[in-house]
Amino acid sequence: MSEQGWQQGPGRTNKATRSDPGGITEELTPRQQEVLEVILGCVEQEGRFPSIREIASRLRLASPATVFQHMEALETKGCLRRRGRRWMLDPKVRRDQGIPIVGRVAAGSPLTAVEQIEGQLSADFLGLRKGRFGVRVVGDSMSGEGILEGDYAIVDPAATISNGDLVVAYLGEEQEVTIKRFFKHPWGIELRPANPRYETMRVCEGDPSLRMAGKVVGLMRRF
Amino acid sequence: MSEQGWQQGPGRTNKATRSDPGGITEELTPRQQEVLEVILGCVEQEGRFPSIREIASRLRLASPATVFQHMEALETKGCLRRRGRRWMLDPKVRRDQGIPIVGRVAAGSPLTAVEQIEGQLSADFLGLRKGRFGVRVVGDSMSGEGILEGDYAIVDPAATISNGDLVVAYLGEEQEVTIKRFFKHPWGIELRPANPRYETMRVCEGDPSLRMAGKVVGLMRRF
DNA sequence: CAGACTACCAAACAAACGTTCGGTATGCAA
DNA sequence: TTGCATACCGAACGTTTGTTTGGTAGTCTG
Numbered sequence: 001m002s003e004q005g006w007q008q009g010p011g012r013t014n015k016a017t018r019s020d021p022g023g024i025t026e027e028l029t030p031r032q033q034e035v036l037e038v039i040l041g042c043v044e045q046e047g048r049f050p051s052i053r054e055i056a057s058r059l060r061l062a063s064p065a066t067v068f069q070h071m072e073a074l075e076t077k078g079c080l081r082r083r084g085r086r087w088m089l090d091p092k093v094r095r096d097q098g099i100p101i102v103g104r105v106a107a108g109s110p111l112t113a114v115e116q117i118e119g120q121l122s123a124d125f126l127g128l129r130k131g132r133f134g135v136r137v138v139g140d141s142m143s144g145e146g147i148l149e150g151d152y153a154i155v156d157p158a159a160t161i162s163n164g165d166l167v168v169a170y171l172g173e174e175q176e177v178t179i180k181r182f183f184k185h186p187w188g189i190e191l192r193p194a195n196p197r198y199e200t201m202r203v204c205e206g207d208p209s210l211r212m213a214g215k216v217v218g219l220m221r222r223f
Numbered sequence: 224m225s226e227q228g229w230q231q232g233p234g235r236t237n238k239a240t241r242s243d244p245g246g247i248t249e250e251l252t253p254r255q256q257e258v259l260e261v262i263l264g265c266v267e268q269e270g271r272f273p274s275i276r277e278i279a280s281r282l283r284l285a286s287p288a289t290v291f292q293h294m295e296a297l298e299t300k301g302c303l304r305r306r307g308r309r310w311m312l313d314p315k316v317r318r319d320q321g322i323p324i325v326g327r328v329a330a331g332s333p334l335t336a337v338e339q340i341e342g343q344l345s346a347d348f349l350g351l352r353k354g355r356f357g358v359r360v361v362g363d364s365m366s367g368e369g370i371l372e373g374d375y376a377i378v379d380p381a382a383t384i385s386n387g388d389l390v391v392a393y394l395g396e397e398q399e400v401t402i403k404r405f406f407k408h409p410w411g412i413e414l415r416p417a418n419p420r421y422e423t424m425r426v427c428e429g430d431p432s433l434r435m436a437g438k439v440v441g442l443m444r445r446f
Numbered sequence: 447c448a449g450a451c452t453a454c455c456a457a458a459c460a461a462a463c464g465t466t467c468g469g470t471a472t473g474c475a476a
Numbered sequence: 477t478t479g480c481a482t483a484c485c486g487a488a489c490g491t492t493t494g495t496t497t498g499g500t501a502g503t504c505t506g
Contacts, residue, residue, distance in 0.1 A: 029453090031453070039270075043266075045314075046311040046312065047272060047311055047312035047317060048266070048271060048272035048309065048310065048311045049270060049271030049272060051309075051492075051493065051494085052495090053493080053494095061453095061455090062454080062455065063455050063456065063457095064493090064494080065454085065457095065495080065496080065497090066453070066454050066455075068494070068495065069452090073452095085461075085494050085495080086271065086462095086494090087271065088271045089269065089270035091268075094270060100357065101356070101358070101359060101375065102356050102357070102358060118359070121351060121356075121357035121375055121377065121443065122346060122351065123349075125445075126346075127445065128344060128345065128346065133323050133324070133325050134323065134324040134325070134342075134344035135324070135325060136324060143369065146366065146371040146374075146444070147369065151369075152324065152344055154344065166446055215446075216446055217445070217446055218443065218444060218446060219442075219443065219444040219446070220441065220442065220444075221369070221441060221442040221443075222349065222440070222441050223388075223389055223438075223441060252481095252482070274462075274463065274464085275463075275464065275465090276462080276464095284485090285484080285485065285486080286484070286486065286487095287464080288466080288467090288484085288486085288487095291464075291465065291466090292482090292484085293483090308463080308464050308465080308491075310464090
């Protein structure tokens with residue numbers, strides 16, 4: 001029988017994915033991509049995993065078994081996971097809220113020129129990860145390097161700090177928050193500001209008046 | 224009977240929430256907050272809504288009915304929604320990936336000092352919303368205002384531009400991307416750089432060599 | 447051609463699900 | 477003391493779920 005209105009399977013025409021330069025959802029057939037897309041959209045918009053029958057109805061498929069097969073394929077390809085009878089997204093396919101980075105735009109709105117998209121500006125891209133924290137920049141001791149009062153520095157307390165890195169440290173009795181450039185010498189530690197009006201700080205290693213909070217991995221500013 | 228090990232309901236001791244200055248989850252009882260917390264955690268980590276029995280087991284509750292009641296309360300308070308028999312998060316309680324902004328920290332890791340958390344650094348906070356796009360900063364014409372080469376400017380093409388705002392514009396025959404400060408005069412438009420080594424640009428209104436891309440609403444930098 | 451792969455179907459099953467009901471316990475306010 | 481709200485229980489009901497089975501069909505490779 002073939003009196004139904006479904007779109008027939010395109011056979012082996014679909015080898016892999018052409019889009020997605022990121023490479024996360026590589027090697028998915030178009031149909032598998034569509035299934036993933038429905039799931040991602042549902043999770044993003046409503047915060048819940050759609051049921052197999054719901055995915056089927058959105059893709060106008062009459063049988064849950066069809067979607068089930070696609071999901072099994074997505075599982076072996078690492079996009080989905082199962083715990084018991086419950087499906088969940090693999091963390092790597094989670095898309096966080098982001099906006100495109102555009103290059104030069106010939107005409108029209110940059111958002112319609114897909115060819116010009118060079119990447120994605122997202123929380124992940126900025127380094128907004130668990131275990132890190134933000135510090136509001138006070139003072140202008142780093143204004144020489146484009147770090148202004150009111151900016152937010154993103155700090156990773158777990159990162160290893162090398163010479164020349166920007167660090168956040170708590171200084172002195174008041175344990176004031178400061179951003180400086182870190183240098184380690186045989187005689188101790190040097191914290192150098194970018195603004196020459198401020199003094200470079202030098203302390204011995206192990207001085208209790210200096211506590212390192214972590215390495216500055218990002219900066220954000222709002223206008 | 225009371226031979227069980229469950230923590231007894233604290234009665235009317237709990238009138239509302241003391242934490243959460245944002246005010247989204249206001250007026251939730253501690254238990255309701257815990258239920259919401261479990262749900263949010265599950266949605267964030269795994270991208271699926273937990274079953275009522277799963278929430279119950281995480282909170283060490285023996286009956287799904289208990290969680291069900293809490294969820295009904297969360298629904299009337301606007302945190303959860305239902306479509307048929309399916310539960311979903313209300314969009315306003317969705318937390319996007321973010322890190323805490325800490326102030327001064329007296330001791331220990333800043334991440335354990337909850338009292339010092341002043342806010343949340345998130346994609347939303349930076350303005351990473353739909354309809355906006357990012358542009359990589361080229362050149363040092365705005366270095367006087369802390370905008371350096373390699374930074375990413377977040378641009379809102381829909382925002383109304385006022386005098387003094389930072390804007391992204393496409394200039395000249397090459398339609399080069401530039402960030403400048405915008406001023407409108409009776410005779411036309413002025414685009415002023417922050418670096419005095421660059422010239423201020425002045426064009427008549429309607430000049431085709433100038434196309435405004437939008438207002439700069441945020442900036443991010445990676446180290 | 448056969449074999450492999452994608453894509454889809456209908457029907458059925460057991461497990462898990464949301465939900466309802468009736469009940470107990472506790473603390474607070476009227 | 478009565479009333480009300482929060483907080484929890486166990487048992488049960490009907491629905492929805494993920495899953496399995498067995499099948500058809502198209503398209504590409506060898």
